[in-house]
Amino acid sequence: MALNFELVTPERLVRSEEVYMVTVPGTEGDFGVLEGHSPMVSTLRAGEVAIYKTQGAAPETIALDGGVAEVSEKGLTILAEKLG
Template identity: 45%
Template sequence: MAEAFKFELVSPERLLVSEQVESVVIPGAEGEMTVMAQHAPVMTTIKPGVVTVKTAAGKEERYVVFGGFADILPSGCTLLAESAVAVGDIDRADL
């Protein structure tokens, strides 16, 4: 089991995620990047895409984000999205 770290996904409307996770895959401006505990400090822009979160309990969650910034530290990762929604909350009729 991988070491867990604090992850937060925040949009202007609300805090979507704030929990301990094993990994997060972020659609960075220069390609996808996987963040795990003890990652080197990085601040990067994110492009529209899917953020995949593997929780400390082993569950996988996915969120659609529409741009923003990721602040990555060895102790955690905060993703500030311009807009974000859980994939499970998307209604095909709204597309």
């Protein structure tokens, strides 16, 4: 099982890939998203998105300056205001 992850800025699609898990800097606190996560929408604060390609792998991090995250049956989409 893999999570479909997309990271988008107003200028372009930054990432679109299958990953194991993503940790997101929500305004109410960080949260992790795995395949099968319940649908939700959250605003994001400035922080780092941690992308785990496989279980147990070291994360790749991408800094962003706020935005919105949407989790749906299709996966996780992050609409970043801009990358930090």
